[in-house]
Amino acid sequence: MITDAREIPAGTTLRADLCIVGAGPAGIALALALEESGLDVIVLESGGDAPEPATQQLYAGTVANAALHPPPEHYRVRRFGGSTTLWGGRCMPLDAFDFEARDYVAHSGWPIAFADVLRHYPQANALCEAGEFAYTAEGAFAAPLRPMIGGFASDVFSTHTLERFSCPTDFGQRYRARLAKGRVRVLQHANLCRLPMLAGSTRRAGAAQVRVLNTTDAPDATGGAAFEVAARAYVLATGGLEVPRLLLNSPGPSGRGLGNAHDAVGRYYMSHLAGTIGTLDLAAAQSVWHGYEVTEEGIYCRRRLALRPQQQAALRAGNFIARLHHPRIPDAGHGNGILSALYLARGIVPYEYAKRLYDGTPEGYAGSTLAHLNNVVADAPNTARFLWHWLRRRTLAVRKFPSVIVRPANLRFSLDFHAEQEPNPASRVTLGDETDALGLRRIHVDWRYTQQDVATVSRALAALAHEVERAGVGRFSYDPAQVEAEMTRYGAYGGHHIGTARMGRDARTSVVDADCRLHEADNVYVTGAAVFPTSGQANPTLTIVALALRLAEHLKGAADLGALPVPTANHSEPA
Structure with missing residues (x-):
């Protein structure tokens, strides 16, 4: 009751x-x-x-540093x-490797085994309304999927693991x-x-x-x-x-x-350590598909580039995945009407999403509004198709299309990454001096990252750049000196x-x-x-x-x- x-x-x-x-x-x-x-x-x-x-x-x-952590509310x-x-x-399980103690990740290791959680994941998946517990392309789909990046085969990164999406429920x-x-x-x-x-x-x-x-x-x-x-x-x-x-x-x-x-x-x-970095040019790939697949149950799924466990150990890096991402929204130079429409609608986008959509700077670039308007007009048919799709599949749908997917005509993507953060005893939540309406002391948040966190992202990105060129599918270019700035651009990631x-x-x-x-x-x-x-x-x-x-x-x-x-x-x- x-x-x-x-x-x-x-x-x-x-x-x-x-x-x-x-x-x-x-x-x-x-x-x-x-x-x-x-x-x-x-x-x-x-x-x-x-x-x-x-x-x-x-x-x-x-918060100790407003640039690194949003207000606690x-x-x-x-x-x-x-x-x-x-x-x-977004639904996905932890990996078995996450439960192991690793000498290069301080304070790592769980007191329980992956199997202790694994047996509860199917019921959790059902409660989250994310369909069956199948998180590989082979397990979730009877027929082979079109390649994520045609011609890309790597012992360092896999492309077959999935993210499944709830309604969201x-x-x-x-x-x-x-x-x-x-x-x-x-x-x-x-x-x-x-x-x-x-x-x-x-x-x-x-x-x-x-x-x-x-x-x-x-x-x-x-x-x-x-x-x-x-x-x-x-x-x-x-x-x-x-x-x-x-x-x-x-x-x-x-x-x-x-x-x-x-x-x-x-x-x-x-x-989590999250950011968007560099340019991944896949013009040399046989094909590229970075959108969603739909299971027979009607569940949206998406593949990503995942650093394999044995390579995490070899690189002494934490867990890391990356997704093909659209060009940065505030820069009207992308010439895309859909992205410009999102920029112009920034005033009605909730804080939780605006911070990432607009690179943490909702005001965008000075003097860019006119350029964005020009993009919307010039790309009007494409923008209209997107808005109709968004209305039907997102706004009015019970099971919503998960996110904005824009395919660059030149196949030049930015890279969206999501990585493990090392446990750090100096990163902490304490009580502040202020009290709330009930007389409880409010929290003070001092979120910190470590050099191992920087190393995780740096080493994974370098490995990905090498693998893309080795496979002959394109080129990933980025400034290694900007990795730390990019991974802290949004600070502590969202509600994690x-x-x-x-x-x-x-x-x-x-x-x-x-x-x-x-x-x-x-x-x-x-x-x-x-x-x-x-x-x-x-x-x-x-x-x-x-x-x-x-x-x-x-x-x-x-x-x-x-x-x-x-x-x-x-x-x-x-x-």
């Missing part, structure tokens, strides 16, 4: 076997997986079904469905009716403020302290009624920035934050907030164990990208859902969960 926490009388204590905090992809997947478990489950969600400025403002904080949505309400839908909208009819109790407008330790215990959290906002439609809302949720166990599923905030705002047995006895909470903060409550065996360098339970609390778990020890090259949503399903399996089979008593409290649930 779904109810509004604003209707709960102040001072009430609700009791449950399990309390899940957050109704994004991790929290909703976990709740759905526990529907028939027999456990009494409560889900706390800060927002409602629609955007609410005052609730969203709870995400605000500060961007790329996150504090409402039912969480980040999937703005998700682009808004988990809140898609699964609301199912949760509304089910046994799981979802409380909207319920904000976890603190998770104190149980009186007399140094190993168990007691009743969660929850508050609502007095108003949710104005940015100056204040804290409202408070109540408690007393559960046998708790799961934080609030995302890679909010998880450390909640842990650090709860003192824990050390007084330094729940789970933070060794100052590991908030450290190792990763995103990874590693801030990392999984590991050693409590001194990690926050949760292999079961995603806090090292220092027997009844508190974390799920989501916060627990990833490394980022890999893959967008995190599919793995977030798979790990939530893995945690659900553990909780259903955990003998110790049922044995834990529900914390005592001074109040009881109303009849």
